[in-house]
Amino acid sequence: MTERTRDAPEADSPPERPAGPVAELDGVTREYRSGGETIAALADVDFAVDPGEMVAVIGPSGSGKSTLLNVLGLLDVPTAGTVRLDGGDVTDYDDEARTMARRRTIGFVFQSFHLVPMLTAVENVLVPTMFVEGDQRPRARSLLERVGLGDRLDHRPDQLSGGQRQRVAIARALVNEPRLLLADEPTGNLDRDTGRNILEEFERISAEEEVGVVSVTHDELVTEFTDRTVELIDGVIQ
Structure with missing residues (x-):
């Protein structure tokens, strides 16, 4: 694969946000080499998500769901095809440009939460703002209050339930005001009632x-809350 060399955009001048999909994959293929053979985790995938739209991505283990999420989140680079954010082609962005685009546009909610054990809820939410100018603590507190954790601001992860930790992760994902929220098995570690609350x-x-x-998921409950469900099998959208 050729080296990605596009220069990073200026951090203080984000591009205008046109109408249309917030994220789009056009003919995306992602191949890996394993044991001397080539495996297509994604094969000529077309996919888009609009602002205000909730999409569930389902499929068996190994079907390419996580790869789809990683390509959308600029954590992985396609072997072929085009990736767009807010209408702009980001396929050939170098590492610095991808990092800046993620910070500007994308929030992540991981199945295992990925909270820092020694930090409080507020401090965990503030982690993505480390290089953002100004005091972001009021926004972090406001987000935690919005997700029902106004009385848990100074609690560490080991002092919170699974659902509360997931809410901290959601607040953290939103602190930089993303346009796109990517969730990996958002209800996977939660009981049914807590999972429903998170989806609400x-x-x-x-x-x-x-x-x-x-949302990439095995949980049929997730599909009850989404506008659209996409099924992946062997890297191909059905």
Whole structure:
């Protein structure tokens, strides 16, 4: 694969946000070499998510769901095809440009939460703002209050339930005001009632803030809350 060399955009001048999909894959293929053979985790995939739309991506293990999420989140680079954010081609961005685009546009909610054990809820939410000018603590507190954790601001992860830790992760994903929220098995570690509450929070965020939400999942409950469900099998959208 050729080296990615496009220069990073200026950090203090984000591009205008046109109408249309917040994220789009056009003919994306992602291949890996394993044991001397080439495996296509994604094969000529077309996919888009609009602002305010919730999409569930389902499929068996090994079908390419995580790869799809990683390519959308600029954590992985396609072997072929085009990736766009807010209408702009980001396929050939170098590492610095991808990092800046993620910080500007994308929030992540991981299945295992990935909270820092020694930090409080507020401090965990502030982690993505380390290089952002100004005091972001009021926004972090406001987000935690919005997700029902106003009385847990100074609690560490080991002092929170699974659902509360997931809410901290959601607040952290939103602190930089992303246009796209990517969730990996968002209900995987939660009981049914807590999972439903989390999905209701996603639904509210999507509707009120016009955030595009893509959830990779095995849980059929997730599909009850989404506008659209996409099935992946062997790297191909069905």
